[in-house]
Amino acid sequence: MTDPVAHDPEAHDPEAHGPAAALEASPDAVRPADGPSGRVLLAEVVSTALSATECAVIVESRASGAVVTFEGVVRDHDDGRGVTALHYERHPSAGDVMREVAEQIASEHPAVLVAVQHRVGDLGIGDVALACAVSSAHRAEAFAACSALVDLVKERLPIWKRQEFTDGTDEWVASLG
Numbered sequence: 001m002t003d004p005v006a007h008d009p010e011a012h013d014p015e016a017h018g019p020a021a022a023l024e025a026s027p028d029a030v031r032p033a034d035g036p037s038g039r040v041l042l043a044e045v046v047s048t049a050l051s052a053t054e055c056a057v058i059v060e061s062r063a064s065g066a067v068v069t070f071e072g073v074v075r076d077h078d079d080g081r082g083v084t085a086l087h088y089e090r091h092p093s094a095g096d097v098m099r100e101v102a103e104q105i106a107s108e109h110p111a112v113l114v115a116v117q118h119r120v121g122d123l124g125i126g127d128v129a130l131a132c133a134v135s136s137a138h139r140a141e142a143f144a145a146c147s148a149l150v151d152l153v154k155e156r157l158p159i160w161k162r163q164e165f166t167d168g169t170d171e172w173v174a175s176l177g
Contacts, residue, residue, distance in 0.1 A: 037106035042115035043099045045090050045159070055115035055133035065115075066139035068146040072130035074123050082166030087121040088129065091158035101152045105134075111144035112136045116149060118157060 041058050052069035060067055074086050091097075102114045116132035121127055132149055136142040164170045 011112040033134035037103055039106045039110075039112060040099065040114045042103040042117065043095075044116075045094045045098055045120060045157075047119065047121040050117050050119050050128040050131035052128070052131045052133055055117065055131050056135075058115040059113040059133045059135040061135060062115065064135040065136055065137045065141040067133055067135045068123045068139070068142040070130070070146055070150050071128045072150070072154045074127045076125045076126050078163060083125070083163055084166055085125070085164045086116075086123045086127075086129070087164075088123065089105050089160050089162075094118070094120075094158050097157055097162055098153070101156055102149070105145055105152060107148045108148065109134075109136075109141055111138075111141050112145045114145070114149065116153065118153065118159060120159065138139075 032095065036073055050071070052071045056067050056069050057079050073085070098116065100119065102116050106112060106114050113135045114132070115134075116130075118130050119128065130150065130153060132146060132153075134142050134149060135144040136145065160172055160174055162172050
């Protein structure tokens with residue numbers, strides 16, 4: 001039996017889920033054109049607030065038995081040090097790399113739809129830095145693909161962060177790896 005998500009191009013209808021505003025990107029966003037898989041519905045790096053709920057709306061379809069989401073949230077500590085804020089900077093290729101990562105996940109998990117965003121700029125404690133959603137007919141595939149997506153974004157996306165600590169110091173670290 002064929003999987004309806006992977007083989008029914010009309011299974012996803014973003015207009016059926018409410019306002020098109022969920023699909024509007026900020027001016028610096030990089031969105032996929034019609035990628036090779038046709039299942040990467042959003043892959044971008046933006047300077048605006050993120051929400052896994054918005055990503056979920058994008059990947060939901062009549063064929064979705066599971067929608068798995070993830071939000072990477074700025075926490076108040078790192079390696080035993082108090083953190084007050086983060087600042088993310090992107091390499092000019094970050095949008096293209098995000099698209100490649102999302103397409104790789106779609107290729108490795110052919111029964112899923114993918115939406116993923118990473119934020120750049122100044123973020124405070126509790127802000128979402130990475131948001132994504134993966135849908136599939138079945139939960140196991142959606143969970144596996146979402147986990148692999150987060151890991152691959154962390155591994156490959158050329159974004160650096162400056163952490164500001166409670167003691168007044170800061171440091172730049174690669175967001176890679």
